[in-house]
Amino acid sequence: MAKPSVRLRVVEIAFALGLGAVTVRAVQVQLLQGATYRARAEAQRTEHVVLPARRGTIYDRNGVPLALTREAYHVGVARRELSDRARAVREIGAALRLPAGAVRRALAKPYAFFQGPFTASQVVPLRSVRGVHLSDELTRFYPAADFARSLIGRPAADGRPASGLERVLDTLLEGRPGSAVVLRDGRGRVYESPGRLNAFPVPGDAVYLTIDAELQDIVELALADAIDRYDAQGGDVVVLQPHTGEVLAV
Secondary structure: OOOHHHHHHHHHHHHHHHHHHHHHHHHHHHHHOHHHHHHHHHHHHEEEEEEOOOOOOEEOOOOOEEEEEEEEEEEEEEHHHOOOHHHHHHHHHHHHOOOHHHHHHHOOOOEEEEEEEEEHHHHHHHOOOOOEEEEEEEEEEOOOOOOOHHHHOOOOEOOEOOOHHHHHOHHHHOOEOEEEEEEEOOOOOEEEEEEEEEEOOEOOOOEEOOOOHHHHHHHHHHHHHHHHHOOOOOOOOOEEOOOOOOEEEO
């Protein structure tokens, strides 16, 4: 049987070897692989995103907006972060104009998502509700959806080419996007505010047309009535200002 002094010596050697291994590994992680682990951690909690530019507004000759950009919101709810689920159901349902039953069923999941899109005024009451997370996007809005649609057109979208003045004037309207590094929580959700702004988005220019919205509306109604009355396949109307050649309606 080994003497106590021998056993103690063996323990001391084993302890020294273990301490040495831990030290070597610490040096390896911190000095040799530190940059790799820092980059990996940074990638897990941050994300580089493009900040879209606000598209310029299209006005008629009198300043009536025909096409503009506004903010729309999507709403996410982390169930575990809610302090009062019953109250949250009422507030979310009232703000988003959704049935309480639908909200309650959505909150049965750990993270509920309401696609919307919802307007800025709708989500104002939810900004102070703990557990509610808002994500915003810029959407193109037409106050009168069918007004002069073939003339104004639409900007390019997924699977759809641009058309009309939205295409012709695109370089003026599109603006210049910015960029930011945003922070993400443990579940990968992006916080509403950017963590670091690299470049501000520059909004597009506003464009004023020679078109008179009121006259354009009259012309469209008259043309539709004439096509129907004479059973025609189609028709065209162009109204010009005789002294300047400006197009007032088309």
